[in-house]
Amino acid sequence: MSATSEAARFLIIDDHPLFREALHSAVQMTYPDADTVEARTVTEALELLEGPRPFDLALLDLNIPGVQGFEGLLQLRTRYPRLPIVVVSGHEEPKIISEALSYGAAGFIPKSVRKADLADAIRSVMEGAIHVPENYGGQAPDAESADRAEMVRRLATLTPQQLRVLQMLRQGLLNKQIAYELQVGETTVKAHVSEILRKLNVYSRTQAVIEVSKLDNAELFREQAGF
Structure with missing residues (x-):
């Protein structure tokens, strides 16, 4: 353009x-x-x-x-x-x-x-380019990077509503609280949670939260105000 x-x-x-x-x-x-x-x-x-x-x-x-x-x-x-x-x-x-x-x-x-x-x-x-800072040399891929990339791919398969449910799981909300926030039934929330676990290939809500939290680079962001 x-x-x-x-x-x-x-x-x-x-x-x-x-x-x-x-x-x-x-x-x-x-x-x-x-x-x-x-x-x-x-x-x-x-x-x-x-x-x-x-x-x-x-x-x-x-x-x-x-x-x-x-x-x-x-x-x-x-x-x-x-x-x-x-x-x-x-x-x-x-x-x-x-x-x-x-x-x-x-x-x-x-x-x-x-x-x-x-x-x-x-x-x-x-104009169609991918812009990065001049001093950015990229990072060599490793097993951890591959795991993160796979989790990113899995997260991209979630629907917008499932993403919202996942965010609320990370906040520690119970199904009843999530249902109230989204104005849906608890059965619907349970169905969303089941699909989230299936798509992320994890076995529990706790594991889903842990795996997704690994993507946040929290140790770097906490160094800055507001995180």
């Missing part, structure tokens, strides 16, 4: 007003006629994505309220698999970049880059 295309539409998902403005400015540098829409949470983003007009690209911060680790990226990728999503984050560790790409991110842009570099990165993704 050319820089002058009037059809370009961007969704910025970040809870910090100053950085939303920075992203908006970067988009305008390359796509001055673009329609840029902002969301402060993944929930807001999903509501906007349900609208009649599609988006060409989403710019997602990992550190936003309501989600842990890569949950937000996973929700968006599962619900809208054709939407390119670029992670724009203050975390620049190679392991986190690798994980984001394994979840299907179309690119990873550190928040520390200059606005001009941010604009260039956005343009490269819009």
Whole structure:
């Protein structure tokens, strides 16, 4: 898509007003006629994505309220698999970049880059490239990485409702509480849980929570405020 295309539409998902403005400015540098829409949470983003007009690209911060680790990226990728999503984050560790790409991110842009570099990165993704920081050399695959990739693949088979149930399981909610939150019967919740266990190839709710929690890179995220 050319820089002058009037059809370009961007969704910025970040809870910090100053950085939303920075992203908006970067988009305008390359796509001055673009329609840029902002969301402060993944929930807001999903509501906007349900609208009649599609988006060409989403710019997602990992550190936003309501989600842990890569949950937000996973929700968006599962619900809208054709939407390119670029992670724009203050975390620049190679392991986190690798994980984001394994979840299907179309690119990873550190928040520390200059606005001009941010604009260039956005343009490269819009033109079909997978953007990563220049100093990112990737990580050699190992058994642990293969296991994570397989779990990511399994998570992608969950329906949006099953993902919501899984998130509530991680919060420690009981079936009765989940049923109340989702306004469905306990029998429906039990059916969702059974399908989650089957798709993730685990034998208990506890094992499902443990296996999915391994994907969060919690030891890295806890170093930053808000996690």
